[in-house]
Amino acid sequence: MRVIYNEQMADLAHLLGEMAGFAGSAMDRATQALLQADLPLAEQVISEGDRIAEMIADAEEKSFALLALQAPVAGDLRQVVSAIQIVNDVNRMGTLALHVAKVARRRHPNHALPEAVNGYFAEMGRIAVSMGQGAKEVLGSRDPERAAQLNQDDEAMDDLHRHLFTLLMDREWKYGVAAAVDVTLLGRYYERFADHAVEIGRRVIFLVTGVLPPDEDAEG
Numbered sequence: 001m002r003v004i005y006n007e008q009m010a011d012l013a014h015l016l017g018e019m020a021g022f023a024g025s026a027m028d029r030a031t032q033a034l035l036q037a038d039l040p041l042a043e044q045v046i047s048e049g050d051r052i053a054e055m056i057a058d059a060e061e062k063s064f065a066l067l068a069l070q071a072p073v074a075g076d077l078r079q080v081v082s083a084i085q086i087v088n089d090v091n092r093m094g095t096l097a098l099h100v101a102k103v104a105r106r107r108h109p110n111h112a113l114p115e116a117v118n119g120y121f122a123e124m125g126r127i128a129v130s131m132g133q134g135a136k137e138v139l140g141s142r143d144p145e146r147a148a149q150l151n152q153d154d155e156a157m158d159d160l161h162r163h164l165f166t167l168l169m170d171r172e173w174k175y176g177v178a179a180a181v182d183v184t185l186l187g188r189y190y191e192r193f194a195d196h197a198v199e200i201g202r203r204v205i206f207l208v209t210g211v212l213p214p215d216e217d218a219e220g
Contacts, residue, residue, distance in 0.1 A: 005066070005076065008062065008065075008066055009066065009076075009079060009080075009083075011062065012059065012062045012063060012066065012083055013083070013139055013140070014140070015055065015058065015059050015062065016059060016083065016086055016087065016090060016139050017135075017136045017137075017139040017140045018055070018136070019052075019055050019056070019059065019087075019090040019094070020090050020093070020132055020133075020135040020136040020139060020197075020200065021132065021133060021136040022051070022052065022055065022094065023052070023090055023093035023094040023097055023132050023193075024093075024128070024129050024130075024131070024132020024133050024135075024136065025129075025132070026045050026048060026052070026094060026097035026098070026101075027093070027096070027097040027100065027125065027128045027129055027132060027193060028125065028129045029041055029044065029045050029101075030042070030045045030097045030098070030100035030101040030104065030125075031100065031121065031122070031124075031125030031128070031129075032125075033045065033100075033101055033104040033105075034100055034101075034103065034104040034112055034113065034121065034125075034186070035111075035113070035118055035121065035122060035125075037104065037107070037108055037109060037110065037111045037112070038104070039104075039105060039108045039109070041101075041104075042101040042102070042104040042105040042108070043101075043105065045097060045098065045100075045101035046098060046101050046102060046105065049094075049098050052091075052094040052095075052098075056087060056090070056091045056094075059083075059087045059090075060084070060087055063080060063083050063084045063087060064084075066080045066083075067080050067081075067084075075210070078206070078207065078210065079207055082203045082204075082206060082207050085199075085203055086139070086200050086203050089196040089197075089199045089200050089203075090135075090196070090200070092192070092193075092196045093132065093135075093193050093196045093197065096189045096190075096192055096193045096196075097193070099185075099189050100186060100189050100190075103182060103185065103186060107182070112182050112186070113179070113182065113183065113186070114175040114179050114183075116167070116175070117164065117167065117183055120160055120163065120164055120167075120187075121186065121190070123160060124157060124160050124161075124187070124190040125190070127153060127156055127157050127160075127190075127194065128157070128190050128193045128194055128197075130153065131150055131153050131154070131157075131193070131194050131197035131198075132193075132197060134146065134149070134150050134153065134197065134201075135150065135197045135200045135201065138150070138200070138201055138204045139200065139204065142204055142207060142208050143204075144204065144205045144208045144209060146201075147200075147201035147202070147204040147205050148201065148205065148213070149201075150197055150198050150200070150201035151198050151201065151202075151213075153194070153197075154194045154195065154197070154198045157190065157191060157194040158191065158194075160187075160190075161187050161188075161190070161191045164183060164184075164187045165187075167183075168180050168183060168184065199215075202215070
């Protein structure tokens with residue numbers, strides 16, 4: 001039974017990692033669609049939403065099967081419960097990438113973003129993709145130090161998000177209300193994507209150490 005449990009847990013961990021990588025890839029392409037007003041690329045990201053949903057359903061089924069059939073306790077229970085929570089975080093990451101692609105599609109053939117903020121979103125996209133890859137890595141390696149680094153990466157995302165608000169509140173903003181709404185929503189999508197990657201890192205640290213690091217965003 002122990003061998004079976006370990007195999008099932010390893011299979012689930014691999015699937016979670018693949019899902020995180022897939023979410024990062026989706027955000028990469030969604031960002032390119034956003035910056036380039038590329039409708040076919042936006043449509044591609046949106047059409048892959050079904051694939052994300054299938055992966056989520058598979059991970060949930062595997063997680064609850066472990067919980068129901070293996071009746072884990074102590075450390076094993078911690079692994080399964082954490083996996084269920086990670087499924088939710090990866091699901092949200094994929095959904096947020098879809099949201100970005102849908103904004104690009106809605107504004108096509110126009111660009112959703114004023115040129116003045118393109119640089120901000122190019123960098124936010126780069127950080128988001130890096131954090132998605134980082135989440136995939138820590139799910140495979142269970143390296144608590146690498147997991148903790150995701151929180152440092154998130155600080156750069158938060159800085160960019162704050163700078164966006166500075167621009168939006170500036171009297172010199174000349175791009176209208178609709179653009180301001182789009183920039184606000186899109187900034188939030190990238191910020192939340194990063195937050196979920198951080199949460200995956202926290203869960204990995206909990207898996208390894210048995211101690212859940214404080215949620216610094218909640219404390220702030």
